[in-house]
Each structure stands twice: as C-alpha cells, then as structure tokens.
Amino acid sequence: MLEMRLDGELPVTLDDVREAYKRIRRYIHNTPILTSQSIDRIVGANLLFKCENFQKTGAFKFRGACNAVFSLNNEKAGRGVVTHSSGNHAAALSLAAKIRGISANIIMPSNASPVKIEAVRSYGGRIIFCKPLPEAREEKADEVVKESGGVLIHPSNDPPIIAGQGTAALEMLNVIDNLDFIFTPVGGGGLLSGTSVVAKSLKPDIKVIGCEPKNADDAYRSIKAGRILPSVSPDTIADGLRTSLGTNTFSIIKKMVDDIVLVDEQEIVGAMQIIFERMKIVVEPSSAVAVAALIYGRVDVTDKNVGIIISGGNVDLTQFFKSLG
Amino acid sequence: MLEMRLDGELPVTLDDVREAYKRIRRYIHNTPILTSQSIDRIVGANLLFKCENFQKTGAFKFRGACNAVFSLNNEKAGRGVVTHSSGNHAAALSLAAKIRGISANIIMPSNASPVKIEAVRSYGGRIIFCKPLPEAREEKADEVVKESGGVLIHPSNDPPIIAGQGTAALEMLNVIDNLDFIFTPVGGGGLLSGTSVVAKSLKPDIKVIGCEPKNADDAYRSIKAGRILPSVSPDTIADGLRTSLGTNTFSIIKKMVDDIVLVDEQEIVGAMQIIFERMKIVVEPSSAVAVAALIYGRVDVTDKNVGIIISGGNVDLTQFFKSLG
Numbered sequence: 001m002l003e004m005r006l007d008g009e010l011p012v013t014l015d016d017v018r019e020a021y022k023r024i025r026r027y028i029h030n031t032p033i034l035t036s037q038s039i040d041r042i043v044g045a046n047l048l049f050k051c052e053n054f055q056k057t058g059a060f061k062f063r064g065a066c067n068a069v070f071s072l073n074n075e076k077a078g079r080g081v082v083t084h085s086s087g088n089h090a091a092a093l094s095l096a097a098k099i100r101g102i103s104a105n106i107i108m109p110s111n112a113s114p115v116k117i118e119a120v121r122s123y124g125g126r127i128i129f130c131k132p133l134p135e136a137r138e139e140k141a142d143e144v145v146k147e148s149g150g151v152l153i154h155p156s157n158d159p160p161i162i163a164g165q166g167t168a169a170l171e172m173l174n175v176i177d178n179l180d181f182i183f184t185p186v187g188g189g190g191l192l193s194g195t196s197v198v199a200k201s202l203k204p205d206i207k208v209i210g211c212e213p214k215n216a217d218d219a220y221r222s223i224k225a226g227r228i229l230p231s232v233s234p235d236t237i238a239d240g241l242r243t244s245l246g247t248n249t250f251s252i253i254k255k256m257v258d259d260i261v262l263v264d265e266q267e268i269v270g271a272m273q274i275i276f277e278r279m280k281i282v283v284e285p286s287s288a289v290a291v292a293a294l295i296y297g298r299v300d301v302t303d304k305n306v307g308i309i310i311s312g313g314n315v316d317l318t319q320f321f322k323s324l325g
Numbered sequence: 326m327l328e329m330r331l332d333g334e335l336p337v338t339l340d341d342v343r344e345a346y347k348r349i350r351r352y353i354h355n356t357p358i359l360t361s362q363s364i365d366r367i368v369g370a371n372l373l374f375k376c377e378n379f380q381k382t383g384a385f386k387f388r389g390a391c392n393a394v395f396s397l398n399n400e401k402a403g404r405g406v407v408t409h410s411s412g413n414h415a416a417a418l419s420l421a422a423k424i425r426g427i428s429a430n431i432i433m434p435s436n437a438s439p440v441k442i443e444a445v446r447s448y449g450g451r452i453i454f455c456k457p458l459p460e461a462r463e464e465k466a467d468e469v470v471k472e473s474g475g476v477l478i479h480p481s482n483d484p485p486i487i488a489g490q491g492t493a494a495l496e497m498l499n500v501i502d503n504l505d506f507i508f509t510p511v512g513g514g515g516l517l518s519g520t521s522v523v524a525k526s527l528k529p530d531i532k533v534i535g536c537e538p539k540n541a542d543d544a545y546r547s548i549k550a551g552r553i554l555p556s557v558s559p560d561t562i563a564d565g566l567r568t569s570l571g572t573n574t575f576s577i578i579k580k581m582v583d584d585i586v587l588v589d590e591q592e593i594v595g596a597m598q599i600i601f602e603r604m605k606i607v608v609e610p611s612s613a614v615a616v617a618a619l620i621y622g623r624v625d626v627t628d629k630n631v632g633i634i635i636s637g638g639n640v641d642l643t644q645f646f647k648s649l650g
Contacts, residue, residue, distance in 0.1 A: 032357070053605040054605060058605065273642070276607050276642055277607075277642070280378040280379060280383065280606060280607040280608075280638035281605060281606055281607060282601050282602075282605040282606060282607060283605075313605035317598070317601055317602070
C-alpha cells in the first residue's frame with residue numbers, strides 16, 4: 001500500500017491514528033480496561049489492562065484490518081483484499097471485508113490447523129491453500145493479487161494497519177491520564193509502533209516498552225544492531241509473535257520505543273496461568289508476554305501506573321494445557 | 326441464625342435483599358454484564374451474563390458472606406464466625422471476616438486439596454482440620470462453636486446468606502428492564518432462591534429457571550416430590566453444586582422458581598469450553614451448568630432476553646483440561 005516516507009517523517013502520525021479511529025469506531029468494540037489488585041500486589045505497581053481479547057474476532061488485529069479495508073476507495077475495494085497470514089490477521093481481515101461487503105482471499109498453508117481454517121471460514125474469508133513452505137505463501141499471494149487485482153494487506157507493516165492498531169492506545173489514553181508506562185507485545189510490530197506513535201505524541205514522558213519472547217527476539221536484536229535482523233524459524237508458544245519487524249514498524253520502533261525486553265517460555269506460561277486464575281480472563285500466549293515482563297521484573301515499575309495492551313484471547317486451550325505438563 | 330418463618334411468609338423478602346445491598350455495596354464489586362453475539366447465535370436469544378466470576382474472591386458467595394458477617398451485632402461478631410465449607414463460601418467468609426476485623430474458623434477435611442487450603446489461608450481464614458468423613462465436619466463445627474462462642478454461617482440456607490446472594494440479580498434488574506428469563510445454577514439453593522425473590526418481586530412475569538447437574542439432581546427431585554430429597558455422594562465436575570437444598574432455600578424455590586432443568590457432564594464441559602473460546606472469560610463448571618441448559622436447549626427461549634448469573638471463576642484449570650481428555 002503506502003510506501004515508507006523517505007523525508008525523515010515517520011510513516012504513521014497521531015493524525016493518521018485519529019483518522020483511523022473516526023473511520024473504524026462504529027465497527028469495533030471500545031474494549032474495557034480491567035484492573036487486578038492481586039496482580040498489582042505481585043508486581044508492586046498499578047496495572048491497567050486494555051482488554052483486546054474482548055475485541056471482535058478476539059484480537060486487536062480487527063482494528064488495523066478494519067482501517068485498511070475501509071481506507072480503500074470503492075474501485076480498489078471492489079477487487080477484494082488478499083493476505084497470507086493464517087492467524088488473527090486473517091480472521092480480522094475476513095470480518096472487516098465481510099462488513100464492507102467485499103471478498104477476502106486468505107492464503108494458508110495446506111497443513112494449517114483445522115481450528116484456524118474454521119475461524120477464517122466462520123468470518124467469511126475465502127481460503128486458498130498453498131504448499132507448506134515459507135516462500136510458497138508469498139508466491140501464491142502474488143499470484144492471487146495478479147489474477148484478482150485484489151489489494152494485498154500485510155499483517156503488520158502497512159501504514160493503515162499500524163494506524164488502526166494505534167487506536168487501542170488512543171482509547172486508553174482518552175480515559176486514563178496518568179500513565180507512566182505502556183507495555184505491549186511485539187511480533188511484526190504493528191501494535192507496538194501504533195501504540196508508541198500515540199503515546200509519545202500525546203504524552204512524551206510515557207515510557208513505551210516492547211515485550212518479546214527470547215525465542216523470537218528479532219525486534220530486540222534489530223533495534224540493537226540498527227537494522228532489521230529477522231528471526232529464523234522461531235520456536236515459541238507465543239504464536240502471534242513469530243513474525244519479524246518490517247521496514248515501517250522498525251523505523252517507528254527505533255525512534256519511539258524506550259526499550260525491548262525479553263521473557264522465556266516458562267515465564268510466558270506462568271503469566272498466562274496467573275492471568276487466568278486471578279483475572280478470570282482468557283488471553284493468548286502473545287498477550288501473556290507483556291504481563292510476564294512485569295511479573296518477572298524486567299523493568300522497575302514500582303508504584304507506577306502501567307498500561308498493558310492485552311492483545312488477544314484466541315488460544316487453543318487443549319494445546320495450551322498440554323504445555324503446562 | 327434466623328429460623329424459617331412459620332406464618333406462610335417466605336424466609337427472605339425483597340426488602341431483606343435491599344437492606345443487604347445497602348450493607349454490602351461498599352465492599353463488593355458491581356460486576357459487569359457481558360454479552361456475546363456468538364453465543365446469542367448458538368442459542369437464538371439475547372443473553373446477558375452477570376459476571377460474578379469477577380466478584381471479589383472469584384464468586385457470588387462473597388455477597389452472602391459479607392451480608393452475614395456485617396449483619397452481626399458487635400458482641401456476636403467479636404466471637405468470630407465458623408463454617409464447614411471448603412469451597413467458595415469458605416474463601417468468601419474468610420475475606421468478609423477479615424474486612425470486619427474478626428476471626429473466621431473454617432473446618433476442612435484433612436484431605437482437602439492444597440489449592441483450596443491456600444485460597445482460604447490467603448484471605449485470612451483460620452483452618453481447622455477434621456477427619457475426611459461427612460459427619461466429622463458438622464461435629465467439628467459444633468465443637469468449635471461451643472468452644473469459641475462463634476456464629477455458624479451456613480453456606481446457603483441462612484436467610485442473610487440468601488438475601489446477600491439476591492443482590493446480584495438486584496444489580497442486574499437495576500440496569501436491565503426487559504428480561505424475560507433468569508437462569509442460575511442451583512446447589513444449596515442460596516443463589517437461586519435469592520435471585521427468585523428479587524425477580525418475582527420486581528417483575529412477576531420473569532421466568533426463573535434453576536439449572537442443575539443430572540448427577541446432583543436433588544433440587545429437581547425435591548421440587549417434584551414436594552419434600553427435600555438430598556443427593557447422596559453426587560459425582561459431578563460442578564463441584565459447587567454437590568450440596569443439597571436446605572429448609573429455607575427449598576421453601577423459596579418451591580414457591581418462586583418456574584422450573585429446574587438438568588444437564589449432563591459432557592454438556593457442562595462443552596458449555597465451559599464455548600464460554601472460554603467465545604467470551605474469553607474463565608468460569609467454573611458450576612457456572613457453565615446454567616449456560617449449558619441454554620446451549621443444549623432445555624428451555625425454549627427463542628428471541629427472548631435472558632439473564633444468566635455466572636456464579637464464579639474458581640477452577641483448577643489443569644484439572645479441568647484433564648477432563649477434556
């Protein structure tokens with residue numbers, strides 16, 4: 001879609017997020033912000049959980065997908081949208097396209113799990129299978145774009161996606177005016193970069209922290225090295241965070257995010273269980289990554305007001321409990 | 326505590342529930358009412374979930390326990406409270422007593438699960454172990470009452486408990502004025518009887534439905550027979566519903582409740598999984614019983630507005646997922 005701006009400006013600004021919010025607010029849930037005295041005691045801070053697990057399609061991804069779909073002019077939209085994600089973005093794009101009344105072509109590997117296939121179908125997406133090889137997905141997507149004339153919507157790097165994801169932080173800062181920190185997970189970086197644009201533009205003193213699995217630490221390494229160093233075959237339970245930063249998300253995160261911190265697999269599972277037991281909400285492992293960074297003390301937040309974006313709640317529970325051993 | 330009234334009046338009235346609400350509202354959460362388009366589609370009705378899984382101590386039981394504890398005069402309160410529950414009532418009574426600054430003596434069998442022991446301890450309850458035999462609990466409780474002069478608070482049959490449990494429905498009817506049905510689970514009957522007093526007093530047309538596991542169907546059999554027929558060694562995953570009706574709850578339910586319906590163990594687990602996956606909230610099996618009655622069509626509620634009291638969220642998750650097989 002839009003290219004990265006080359007004039008030193010960031011590819012997404014606060015105004016873009018505000019425009020996105022006007023565009024999508026009628027379609028999305030303004031999700032609740034929950035608190036937990038019990039987890040506050042563990043962390044020693046005041047935590048505010050922005051619960052995107054209660055968002056439509058079960059994840060923040062619906063914000064970006066909605067913004068991307070409703071940003072298209074009628075002519076482009078008429079040709080439909082295409083993506084090669086098989087996770088939350090695919091479900092989100094399917095529903096956004098359905099609401100606009102256009103088609104969504106979702107490229108998925110032939111060995112994708114039945115749960116994911118069913119989720120995309122239930123939201124009205126049209127699934128096109130490809131060989132289960134990394135390069136096959138993009139090849140197939142290019143082929144479908146050429147044939148259908150549809151618009152490829154990348155899961156995290158397109159500016160309208162980043163602007164849409166930033167609306168969760170915008171909603172939060174509209175009602176909470178004393179945040180010292182915002183923590184989000186980081187995979188492809190759409191949520192973290194959108195959040196950082198909003199937070200730093202509205203309140204430059206807020207510290208924005210990206211949280212990443214040790215086993216998929218491309219953002220951590222990339223920011224350190226000053227160039228994009230993708231993860232190769234990352235092996236983490238946080239399936240939403242296996243993707244790597246793109247050009248736009250990297251350029252924003254590099255400039256706007258205060259720190260990237262890492263947690264291990266055991267800490268992710270531990271945080272997920274604490275959230276289940278204390279807050280009585282279902283979150284996916286990717287969301288638990290940000291909470292794990294707090295519970296296991298990666299940043300000193302003593303007595304601070306800390307916002308956390310709970311990114312989603314789509315988890316194969318049977319699978320998860322196997323991981324508890 | 327109070328005796329059952331013998332003059333034909335019910336042991337608990339709407340005024341009692343209103344008094345209870347004034348007494349406890351500063352200590353409890355006014356829990357959120359959630360909706361789910363996805364489960365609405367499955368059931369074919371408009372469902373409103375009053376989420377007591379987000380109540381303090383993780384269950385509605387905190388309402389009744391608070392009312393019982395704060396109903397005591399200073400002299401009685403000073404001698405502390407006693408109970409022989411090992412589940413949600415024990416945790417709820419411990420926290421209510423702690424808030425009032427009095428002692429709570431909780432009789433538990435020596436083989437109680439470490440999770441339950443830890444929960445009671447974490448809320449400040451003092452645990453007194455007894456032999457793991459049905460009669461040993463009551464004997465030990467009588468002994469502790471005699472020694473300490475403390476007040477025995479029954480988990481479901483005491484009128485202040487029933488009045489406290491009714492405040493969940495009171496909060497719901499304060500903000501939702503078009504309910505056609507209210508569904509609650511039924512174990513000892515405190516929640517169902519309190520709910521029915523409120524619903525039938527405020528809006529006589531509301532149908533009140535009690536939902537019970539087939540494997541612990543004492544309320545169903547008792548109402549049919551016109552006398553209390555307790556369950557003997559009931560075997561159900563819905564651990565909060567293994568108890569049987571008492572004199573007060575029976576007399577209210579007999580008069581005020583429209584129907585008791587039954588669900589089997591597989592339906593309970595199925596409903597619990599649907600709630601996890603679609604609503605992203607953690608509920609205990611007892612809560613799933615009421616939702617199962619709707620999902621598996623025990624009552625025709627087509628296009629109706631249906632309130633459901635989600636009773637609690639205290640579940641040993643590892644245990645639960647074993648039950649999924």
